[in-house]
Structure formats: C-alpha cells, structure tokens
Amino acid sequence: MQIFIEPSDVLLFRDGRPFSAGEGHRARSIFPPTPNTIQGVIRSKVLAERCGRYQEYRDGCLHCPENNNCTIPEEIGTPAHNHYGNLQIKGTLLAKHEKSDLTAYFPVPTDIVQVKKKNAPAPESQLRYLSPLREKIPGINDLAYSLHSLWTTESTPIEAVQGFLNQQNLVNYLLGENPGNVVSFDKLYERESRFGIEVDNNIQAVKEGKLYQTEFIRCKENIGLYIEFEGIKNLSANPDSDIGLIGIGGENRVASYTNTIGIDWRDFKDKLMTQLKGSDGFKIYLATPTIFDSEHQQGWLPKWINPNTLSGEYEGIKLKLVSAAISGYQTIGGWDVAHNKPKPTRRAVMAGSVYYFQTEATPEEILKAFHWQNLADEKSEAQIGYGLSLVGSWNYCKFTDDK
Known part of the structure; x- marks a missing residue:
C-alpha cells in the first residue's frame, strides 16, 4: 500500500532533544519525520477508524470484547507486547503529487x-x-x-x-x-517559528520566564509525504475508500491522504546490473536514517561488519567495507503516547549517508539483499522504516595519469 499525505496546515515534528519552557526554550522540527513518528501515525489511524478502544489496546487487547474477531493486534501489534505485528513500513519520503503523477x-x-x-x-x-x-x-x-x-x-x-x-x-x-x-529546501517547504508562554492553569496567568519558541513546517503546494507500507488490511473503516483525513505530528494536525502509485525501480535495476559488472564495487545509499549501535557501540558501523577487518556477511553475501561518507548523526527521540513518557534518546546515521563495499556476489544477489530494503541492527527498527537503502555502483578515483 502506498499513500500520499498532504498537510492542510503547518506541521510539527520535534527533534529528540529535551524541551521545556524556560530551559531548552526552542523546539526544532525534523523533516521529513522519523520512522518512529510515521509508525505512530499509521497505527493511530487504524485504531481510530477501526477500533476506538484505546485503553484495551494499550493493555494488550486481553480484555477487549472483540478480541476473538479482531485482527488489529496481528496487523499493528500492541504496546503491551512491544511489537509492530505484521506492519512493515518501507520508508517516508518527501514527494510532490500533482494529478496522478508522483515525484519523490x-x-x-x-x-x-x-x-x-x-x-x-x-x-x-x-x-x-x-x-x-x-x-x-x-x-x-x-x-x-x-x-x-x-x-x-x-x-x-x-x-x-x-x-x-x-x-x-x-x-x-x-x-x-x-x-x-x-x-533546495525552500522549494519544497519552509520553516516557521512561533512563540508562546507557559500558563499556570490554577491562577490563569502566565509564568515568569517561561517563554518558548516552536518551529513548524509549512509545505509548498502539492508537497507532502510518500509512505509505502504493507501488513495492514486497510487504514479506514471503509475498505473501498482511497482518500481520507489523518492526524499527524505534534498537536495531531489534520492532513489529507490518498492512495497512490508506488515507485517503480525495474528499468533502473536492469541498467544497474549491467553497470555493476564493470565497476569496482557497490555503494549503499540510505534514503532514511538508521541506527547501528547494538553490537560495536560505534553508532555508524553495522553489526554485521567486523570492526577489525572491515569484512562481514549479510543475507549470505560476504563483503568488505572500503569507505563511508557520513555527515554526522541525527538525534532520535519522541513521546511514548501509550505509556505517557519520553522515549529514549538515540543517535542515528543521517539519511543521505553512503557506504562503499566490495564483494564477489552477483549483481542479482546484491540487489535482492540491499536495494529498496531496510537496514538496521534491530529488526523492529528496520520494520518501521529505518535504513531504507538503495544500491549504486562506484569506481576508484582516477587521476589524469592513471591508466
């Protein structure tokens, strides 16, 4: 299933840094939003349209009267069991949707x-x-x-x-x-800052020194988010509906969504397989951020790469890491709505990062394992859209006197 979400107003997607009025007084927005945010958007939409029993869902649906006839826990998992069910999100990309044409x-x-x-x-x-x-x-x-x-x-x-x-x-x-x-960024969206001040509800007066600033995102016309996912029967209560409204981001801002066509990589993959046969190696480009920190505690190195030899194996493919282009890290955090507490703050490899590999595997094997797949150390994080990867070819840098 593929949907395009077009906001009706400004959006707020706070970064993972702590924020409170009077202390860290500025809340910055991440855009596009993180996979954590998008999985929450999709699961909340399914619950609102097809269930509505939030308390029972938070507790694992064990005492829900519809437990025997409901497939929602299988489709999107439950907070009590800390899993996402059958939900599989490829990733979230900025996109332009005009008439029937989609440009990611x-x-x-x-x-x-x-x-x-x-x-x-x-x-x-x-x-x-x-x-x-x-x-x-x-x-x-x-x-x-x-x-x-x-x-x-x-x-x-x-x-x-x-x-x-x-x-x-x-x-x-x-x-x-x-x-x-x-x-450039400003061709797709703009950042708007708004100021506020904390109010003491007991006396209905503002609190001294509690000024804060919040950064919102305003998308240009026809610009929104493309999301590709599977494992859910339908988003709304009406399975025949191709359009609808959806809450997204901080303050649960309203946006519209419509079913759309997916991204077709077939022609590209045919050309790339030919290209890879004459190249020095293949590169992995990350279209969404990912988290590599469960094994080596380095934050950027996948657990399937040995830090001493830079060699490793993934999905049966033996490979060697030659180089990497990483601009820094992105702070990932958020709010756990089900348990009403902040999520742990973590550092992720930023979208746009590139890893260079060499392998004896065939181009077909490389594409099957890595192209339009999700790479993260934890399976649950890959499941919700972290580390959406695309494959390219690369050659060693050649100087004019190289033969």
Missing part, C-alpha cells in the same frame, strides 16, 4: 560535493563526486578503522551540498552519471 525527493547523497562559490547556488556543472582512493594515504589520520579516503580530482576548493534530488536525478547518481540539479 531524496536527501542529497553525502558523497556529492560542489565547487565553492560564494553566494551562488550550485548548477549541475559545479557538482562533483567523491570516490575512494585505490591506495590508503600513508601516515596517521583520523579515519576510523583505516578506511580508504574519499577524494576528487577537482583542484579548486569544494564544500558539502544540502537539499534533495528527485527520483530521476537519484537514479543518475546511482548509475554514476551526472545527477542534475539539486532541489
């Missing part, structure tokens, strides 16, 4: 840079790729586990690029071609 937008890969130019946007001719060096740089450096350095043959200064690539430009990037133009 992906965070710019971290290994794309631009030639430094003051006060000017980056035209496509100014974009450059970073690629691993074939030989490691001698001497002491701060690269973790002796990874190969990422390099470019550009002689002028370069800098990071921020924004989004549409689906076609991302395909070009994954095939090693010119990615085209980068879409």
Whole structure:
C-alpha cells in the first residue's frame, strides 16, 4: 500500500532533544519525520477508524470484547507486547503529487560535493563526486578503522551540498552519471517559528520566564509525504475508500491522504546490473536514517561488519567495507503516547549517508539483499522504516595519469 499525505496546515515534528519552557526554550522540527513518528501515525489511524478502544489496546487487547474477531493486534501489534505485528513500513519520503503523477525527493547523497562559490547556488556543472582512493594515504589520520579516503580530482576548493534530488536525478547518481540539479529546501517547504508562554492553569496567568519558541513546517503546494507500507488490511473503516483525513505530528494536525502509485525501480535495476559488472564495487545509499549501535557501540558501523577487518556477511553475501561518507548523526527521540513518557534518546546515521563495499556476489544477489530494503541492527527498527537503502555502483578515483 502506498499513500500520499498532504498537510492542510503547518506541521510539527520535534527533534529528540529535551524541551521545556524556560530551559531548552526552542523546539526544532525534523523533516521529513522519523520512522518512529510515521509508525505512530499509521497505527493511530487504524485504531481510530477501526477500533476506538484505546485503553484495551494499550493493555494488550486481553480484555477487549472483540478480541476473538479482531485482527488489529496481528496487523499493528500492541504496546503491551512491544511489537509492530505484521506492519512493515518501507520508508517516508518527501514527494510532490500533482494529478496522478508522483515525484519523490531524496536527501542529497553525502558523497556529492560542489565547487565553492560564494553566494551562488550550485548548477549541475559545479557538482562533483567523491570516490575512494585505490591506495590508503600513508601516515596517521583520523579515519576510523583505516578506511580508504574519499577524494576528487577537482583542484579548486569544494564544500558539502544540502537539499534533495528527485527520483530521476537519484537514479543518475546511482548509475554514476551526472545527477542534475539539486532541489533546495525552500522549494519544497519552509520553516516557521512561533512563540508562546507557559500558563499556570490554577491562577490563569502566565509564568515568569517561561517563554518558548516552536518551529513548524509549512509545505509548498502539492508537497507532502510518500509512505509505502504493507501488513495492514486497510487504514479506514471503509475498505473501498482511497482518500481520507489523518492526524499527524505534534498537536495531531489534520492532513489529507490518498492512495497512490508506488515507485517503480525495474528499468533502473536492469541498467544497474549491467553497470555493476564493470565497476569496482557497490555503494549503499540510505534514503532514511538508521541506527547501528547494538553490537560495536560505534553508532555508524553495522553489526554485521567486523570492526577489525572491515569484512562481514549479510543475507549470505560476504563483503568488505572500503569507505563511508557520513555527515554526522541525527538525534532520535519522541513521546511514548501509550505509556505517557519520553522515549529514549538515540543517535542515528543521517539519511543521505553512503557506504562503499566490495564483494564477489552477483549483481542479482546484491540487489535482492540491499536495494529498496531496510537496514538496521534491530529488526523492529528496520520494520518501521529505518535504513531504507538503495544500491549504486562506484569506481576508484582516477587521476589524469592513471591508466
């Protein structure tokens, strides 16, 4: 099932940092929202439309009069048993839905840079790729586990690029071609700050020093969220309905949703399989953030990679990590509605990060294991949309005198 959510008003998706009036006085928004937020949106919609017994659901549905005839616990799980049932969310992407056409937008890969130019946007001719060096740089450096350095043959200064690539430009990037133009944030949405002050309800007066600022997201026309998921019979009480309303984000803001077409990767996969046969390796691009911290406590290294050898095995595929392009971490937190308490704050690898691998596996095996799949150390986190990965090809950085 694929839906497009279009907001009717501003949206609020707080980041994972603690926030209270008078202390951490500014609440920033994460956009697109985290997988934790989206799973809550979908499960809440199912409960509101098809159940309504929130107390019984929170307690595991054991004493619900409809327990024997209800499939909701199987579909979306229960808080009491700390699982998501059959729900499987691929991920959440920014998208533009106009008439029947859907255009998805992906965070710019971290290994794309631009030639430094003051006060000017980056035209496509100014974009450059970073690629691993074939030989490691001698001497002491701060690269973790002796990874190969990422390099470019550009002689002028370069800098990071921020924004989004549409689906076609991302395909070009994954095939090693010119990615085209980068879409800036302000073409898709704007950030709006609003101020408030805490009120003492007992005396109906404001509290001194309790001023706070909240950051909202206002999407441009026809811009919203594309969500792909399965495991649920239907979102609404009417199984034949293709449209409806849905609450989303902080303050449960109202948005509309409509069923839509999915993203088709078939032509791209055919081209990529040919490309991979002549490349030095394959790369994994993360379209959504993910959490790698259950094994090595490094925060960025998957548990199936040995930190000493950089070798590992995933889904029967033996591979070696050559390099990685990671811009930093994203703070993931939130509020546990069922238990009325904050969720633990964790650090996630940011969307747009890229991992470079080498393997003896066939292109078909690589695509089956990694393309449009969810990668996270914990199965439950992959289940709700963390680590949506796409596969591309890469070659070592070549200089003009290389043969």
